[in-house]
Amino acid sequence: MLKLLVDRARYFHLSRPRVLVCAPSDASPEEREALIESVRGAGVSSVAVIPEPLAAAIGAGMDLSLPYGQLIVDIGEGVTDCAVIQSGELVATAAVRAACSDLHEAVQQVALRECGLVLSRTEAERITLGVGIGTARDPASAVVAEGIGAIDGRLGAASVPIPAIEEAQNLVVDRILETILAFLKDLPASLGAQVIDNPARLTGGGALLRGMVDLISANTGLCVTVPDDPLGAVIRGSRRVLPNVPLAGLWVN
Ligand SMILES: Nc1ncnc2c1ncn2[C@@H]1O[C@H](COP(=O)(O)OP(=O)(O)O)[C@@H](O)[C@H]1O
Numbered sequence: 001m002l003k004l005l006v007d008r009a010r011y012f013h014l015s016r017p018r019v020l021v022c023a024p025s026d027a028s029p030e031e032r033e034a035l036i037e038s039v040r041g042a043g044v045s046s047v048a049v050i051p052e053p054l055a056a057a058i059g060a061g062m063d064l065s066l067p068y069g070q071l072i073v074d075i076g077e078g079v080t081d082c083a084v085i086q087s088g089e090l091v092a093t094a095a096v097r098a099a100c101s102d103l104h105e106a107v108q109q110v111a112l113r114e115c116g117l118v119l120s121r122t123e124a125e126r127i128t129l130g131v132g133i134g135t136a137r138d139p140a141s142a143v144v145a146e147g148i149g150a151i152d153g154r155l156g157a158a159s160v161p162i163p164a165i166e167e168a169q170n171l172v173v174d175r176i177l178e179t180i181l182a183f184l185k186d187l188p189a190s191l192g193a194q195v196i197d198n199p200a201r202l203t204g205g206g207a208l209l210r211g212m213v214d215l216i217s218a219n220t221g222l223c224v225t226v227p228d229d230p231l232g233a234v235i236r237g238s239r240r241v242l243p244n245v246p247l248a249g250l251w252v253n
């Protein structure tokens with residue numbers, strides 16, 4: 001996949017493109033090295049890796065130069081990444097492998113258990129987006145899902161109970177909330193006070209799930225804001241970082 005992308009960039013622009021990659025803030029040195037090696041293998045001239053919440057913060061339009069701590073939470077496909085940015089630097093980070101794909105998997109598990117229906121990822125995603133997160137509702141509510149019967153292998157549809165979906169998704173949501181709360185609690189007192197006094201930013205696909213912003217605000221007591229197009233924040237931020245990479249000495253050749 002990387003080769004295909006690199007070849008496309010080569011065709012249009014450069015002979016050997018330079019690549020900027022985002023990694024979760026908790027990526028180990030070994031994981032970062034593996035990432036760099038695989039990108040290099042795709043035929044690029046140099047690679048730089050930056051933490052994803054930094055790119056998300058830039059793409060979300062946060063003013064990174066401010067001298068006080070600001071919180072960014074990026075809920076992506078597989079990772080929820082929290083960071084505090086102060087004077088242009090990430091001064092604290094925490095990440096957990098619980099995010100949108102786990103919410104979609106929860107829908108798949110419930111549909112299989114309750115209705116014997118195997119859902120595609122796309123169908124599970126459609127249901128997560130339609131139902132929303134943590135929105136208290138009627139115990140009899142249900143959503144119609146289409147999938148393949150686990151026993152007869154035939155295409156079919158069934159009503160999946162929404163409370164069962166919520167119960168399964170709450171396990172994921174709780175892990176996300178616990179990570180954010182533990183992160184805030186562990187901040188040095190003065191930094192924690194600054195974070196509380198300023199609005200927090202929520203980016204990534206998770207920011208688009210109905211109910212997510214309210215849930216995080218209610219559980220942390222923070223004022224949480226979502227930028228325009230939170231899904232594109234990391235890409236926008238990376239684009240802005242890219243021209244400055246040579247200056248910042250971030251390239252690994
Ligand atoms: N309105 C939406 N459009 C597209 N994806 C959405 C939307 N709302 C939530 N998502 C979810 O966002 C996730 C991808 O988020 P993203 O921040 O791009 O992840 P990553 O940075 O890890 O690639 C997907 O699981 C998708 O289901």
Ligand SMILES: [Mg+2]
Nearest residue numbers: 052076204234
């Ligand atoms: Mg992301």
